[in-house]
């Protein structure tokens with residue numbers, strides 16, 4: 151009995167712990183809808199729909215909302231796409247649809263399409279499709295209607311029922327709930343996803359409003375930071391700088407791409423407390439307004455912000471130079487500077503060595519891909535790479551500790567405790583718990599700290 155159970159567990163573990171679901175033959179698998187091949191395939195589908203429909207205008211792809219593939223004796227693609235008529239009629243000669251503007255007089259259409267592709271036989275065909283125009287009104291029978299109403303009340307959204315904005319937000323919300331379903335079905339840790347306060351924003355819109363890490367092109371001169379020394383000796387199994395008073399309360403960047411400033415102040419607050427014994431909440435607005443390398447609400451980088459902090463002679467406190475969530479003129483008062491730094495270091499991308507550095511030195515500023523954070527409710531997040539490209543860093547946050555939690559059925563989830571800047575009403579009282587040891591969402595690729603002597 152025990153033996154059989156072990157075999158069952160072993161097989162299941164294999165399926166769950168590798169990226170096997172992405173390669174299973176015959177089963178449905180989710181694919182990255184931003185992938186160039188998928189985008190091209192979707193444009194091919196729209197061309198075919200244009201040939202078959204009786205519309206006067208040519209439609210163009212707005213976006214691929216979700217895509218799945220199934221390997222049978224070719225590949226069957228199932229996609230949910232949004233298309234929109236352009237101002238170009240079908241009788242005009244058009245070389246490139248890119249030149250045709252969207253037609254505001256017409257409605258967007260939501261289509262589900264099935265495509266059949268046999269790469270080795272050069273076969274590509276639109277098997278079937280079904281399109282429905284977006285509605286002017288949202289009725290109770292629409293999917294996620296009740297969830298949307300609950301969301302709208304809970305977060306006091308200003309849009310009136312069935313106003314244009316309401317209908318637009320309803321569609322975004324219901325698309326997001328489809329995304330949430332996929333994330334919950336494919337979560338490898340213990341995280342759950344749902345209708346957070348960001349649930350009526352398109353992921354692109356969300357990224358623009360609430361992140362703000364500006365990663366420079368590879369060629370630029372950003373590799374001149376000193377490498378941090380990793381101390382020898384034992385590292386505790388868990389650690390949390392919050393319990394040692396080195397972390398200020400969770401702040402809120404609001405609609406401004408200033409995450410980089412919060413990641414920086416969080417790190418300096420920790421260094422100052424550890425070296426000088428006093429926890430002082432520091433001014434992000436000073437960095438937003440006065441840092442000349444970074445771009446305020448349009449984004450920036452902690453590694454630049456350390457340099458600028460040194461140039462300015464240090465930082466004022468939150469109280470003296472309060473946060474406004476917009477770009478303003480620099481109002482730095484040198485005599486109000488309370489905290490200085492003397493340098494900065496680049497910390498290893500080895501997550502085991504990161505724990506050693508953190509436990510010995512303080513919280514670490516990191517860059518991360520925030521794609522999984524828009525709908526994060528709680529638990530240890532361990533998404534497949536497919537949903538969170540580690541090369542697409544867009545958000546700056548702060549690792550303040552780490553630990554290990556049991557898995558849902560068995561196994562363990564080592565995790566990082568990440569302080570975010572979206573207020574305490576997001577995530578776990580403002581914090582994100584994310585799997586440690588797998589380079590999740592690129593969290594180990596931009597780890598830095600200031601140095602206070």
Ligand SMILES: *[C@@H]1O[C@H](CO)[C@@H](O)[C@H](O)[C@H]1NC(C)=O
Nearest residue numbers: 216217218228229230262328
């Ligand atoms: C497309 O949408 C339908 C209904 O909204 C849903 O059942 C289906 O799973 C979606 N397809 C994909 C590939 O997500």
Ligand SMILES: *[C@@H]1O[C@H](CO)[C@@H](O)[C@H](O)[C@H]1NC(C)=O
Nearest residue numbers: 372373374375453496498499
């Ligand atoms: C930090 O070190 C990594 C290698 O561990 C390197 O790729 C990166 O460019 C360095 N960053 C900076 C800002 O020096």
Ligand SMILES: *[C@@H]1O[C@H](CO)[C@@H](O)[C@H](O)[C@H]1NC(C)=O
Nearest residue numbers: 460463464490491492602603
């Ligand atoms: C660190 O920087 C401060 C402020 O610029 C300076 O007064 C201090 O002497 C520096 N400490 C060291 C050890 O260089």
